[in-house]
Amino acid sequence: SSGLTQDPAVSVALGQTVRITCQGDALKSYYASWYQQKPGQAPVLVMYGKDNRPSGIPDRFSGSSSGNTASLTITGTQAEDEADYYCQSRDNGDNHYVFGSGTRVTVL
């Protein structure tokens, strides 16, 4: 099975823009989905498909993809965006699902 690679951590100043990336062969075939997880809480879907936000997710979250890389961008980052972010996709070939290792976003 293929894996998804994420940077372990990134920091961003309040109100600035941060881009979180996810790389993997599976992303050549499938879109990435993105989840936000705060300490002690369940993951929350924040982006899926080409660039789709579930109801209730602020429009400062956006998604993009190119080749084997997917990105989640937070524009005008707020303090409440501080969390772990995981990418996820279907897995090439074996009908499984795979998550990235997660990126911790710290808002300064």
Place this chain on the structure above:
Amino acid sequence: EVQLVESGGDLVRPGGSLRLSCAVSGVTFGDYAMHWVRQIPGKGLEWVSGITWNSDDIIYADSVRGRFTISRDNGANSLFLDMDSLRPEDTAVYFCAKQRGSNGYFSDEFDYWGQGTLVTVSS
């Protein structure tokens, strides 16, 4: 409001068994594929298993295949995970997650998650 509530997590000895349950409300349960995802405390997410609406297609991660069994009861709006031959490395919070697409088959993303139930495998 869609709610997923897991139960059944416990402390169990290596080699032991456990059954997890997930009660789903606020949605027509039988319309959706469902999954289990686990998370070792302080670590990342790992997909465990998935089941289509009619149980015709069931998939497992290599790490649990042959030891775990996923099932569902659409009449009771419930998802289950039977866990046998448990190992210390199975220690994790187990989440049930609902597939977003409503055709009942596997699609790409999980739109609702429960709060999780902790399974600890230790002697």
